[in-house]
Amino acid sequence: MDISNYLYLSVILFTIGALGVLIRRNAIVIFMCIELMLNASNLALVTFSRIHGNLDGQVASFFTMVVAACEVVVGLAIIVTIYRSRRSASVDDASLLKN
Amino acid sequence: MLHNTFHFALTVGRTATPEAVQFWILAPLAVIAALGILVVKKAVHSALLMAWVMVTLAIFYIAQDALFLGIVQIVVYTGAVMMLFLFILMLVGIDSSESFVENLKGQRIPSILAAIGLGGLIVSLLGRATVSAPAVGLQTANAGGNVQGIAKLLFTQYVWAFEVVSALLITAALGAMVLAHSQKVRSPYAQRDLSIARFRKSSLGDAAGLPASGVFARRNAVDVPALLPDGSPAPTSVSQTLRSRGDIITSAPFALEAIEEQED
Numbered sequence: 001m002d003i004s005n006y007l008y009l010s011v012i013l014f015t016i017g018a019l020g021v022l023i024r025r026n027a028i029v030i031f032m033c034i035e036l037m038l039n040a041s042n043l044a045l046v047t048f049s050r051i052h053g054n055l056d057g058q059v060a061s062f063f064t065m066v067v068a069a070c071e072v073v074v075g076l077a078i079i080v081t082i083y084r085s086r087r088s089a090s091v092d093d094a095s096l097l098k099n
Numbered sequence: 100m101l102h103n104t105f106h107f108a109l110t111v112g113r114t115a116t117p118e119a120v121q122f123w124i125l126a127p128l129a130v131i132a133a134l135g136i137l138v139v140k141k142a143v144h145s146a147l148l149m150a151w152v153m154v155t156l157a158i159f160y161i162a163q164d165a166l167f168l169g170i171v172q173i174v175v176y177t178g179a180v181m182m183l184f185l186f187i188l189m190l191v192g193i194d195s196s197e198s199f200v201e202n203l204k205g206q207r208i209p210s211i212l213a214a215i216g217l218g219g220l221i222v223s224l225l226g227r228a229t230v231s232a233p234a235v236g237l238q239t240a241n242a243g244g245n246v247q248g249i250a251k252l253l254f255t256q257y258v259w260a261f262e263v264v265s266a267l268l269i270t271a272a273l274g275a276m277v278l279a280h281s282q283k284v285r286s287p288y289a290q291r292d293l294s295i296a297r298f299r300k301s302s303l304g305d306a307a308g309l310p311a312s313g314v315f316a317r318r319n320a321v322d323v324p325a326l327l328p329d330g331s332p333a334p335t336s337v338s339q340t341l342r343s344r345g346d347i348i349t350s351a352p353f354a355l356e357a358i359e360e361q362e363d
Contacts, residue, residue, distance in 0.1 A: 002114070005122060008222060009159075012130055012218065015214050019210060019211060032146065039153060042172075046160050049163075058167070058249055063260060065175055068176075068180070077274065078278055083191040
């Protein structure tokens with residue numbers, strides 16, 4: 001097996017994540033799909049790190065994880081706030097401005 | 100030559116056989132689980148499938164000599180992030196399964212086509228890429244230990260980014276606290292308020308309270324609707340949460356058989 005197969009797996013997972021963001025309506029599931037895309041890019045970074053024989057890719061992957069954790073905290077807080085006013089976690093219901 | 104014009108696959112170096120076996124077992128499972136996230140109806144099931152994909156990726160990291168990232172992936176992602184997801188799912192209601200009705204007409208097919216196009220584009224780019232040298236591997240970079248190697252980079256070359264990340268973390272924590280903070284705009288409903296609200300409804304059908312669940316003494320579980328005098332089940336006797344989750348058992352098997360009238 002060639003090492004580049006990890007890169008193809010990463011592309012497939014990234015594509016599935018992007019598709020999930022496009023077709024799902026539940027805000028929490030959309031967030032999970034964004035996490036899937038970030039994870040897929042992490043896999044590509046780790047594989048590049050192995051191909052090039054240095055650890056810079058792994059450090060970049062580490063920073064991606066930190067940013068993803070921050071994004072989840074703020075994003076889920078926004079979902080809770082929207083749910084509190086709209087009683088729904090669907091992105092289609094949050095189509096009106098606050099009145 | 101055709102072979103020189105088109106590179107159908109990027110070749111960088113071979114892996115050992117055990118790693119290849121592991122890859123061909125786990126990678127299809129990860130892809131199937133990722134596709135499952137798209138099609139399952141309940142958000143909780145999506146979260147479980149997502150946790151599985153993350154654990155698989157952690158195994159791939161460890162197989163690729165990234166021990167530190169593999170452990171961090173399990174601790175931070177499947178441990179903290181997915182628990183946060185499940186926590187929010189419980190908070191905003193377990194019944195937040197979505198309808199698959201399209202609000203934008205005909206949006207799904209173009210989305211799938213666009214995703215396939217995106218994937219094909221990146222795969223073709225990867226296939227055309229060439230590397231000058233075969234894969235180096237991390238044996239020399241990890242000679243002093245993987246954690247020590249990352250720490251050395253993190254605290255020398257990337258120390259500025261590391262400090263900026265701490266500011267980002269503090270901002271995110273503050274932002275979450277501000278967003279999740281709520282002010283009470285009304286006092287909680289008391290028994291008197293609820294009673295008044297019941298009597299002001301259009302019908303006085305449930306002014307005395309909703310019927311209790313369960314059928315006679317044969318089944319008193321909360322998931323069985325009570326039977327009305329005409330034999331039809333009363334859905335209002337089951338809690339709203341159970342109803343929206345669809346966890347209702349039909350009460351027909353628990354109804355008593357009709358007793359023949361005895362003549363005295």
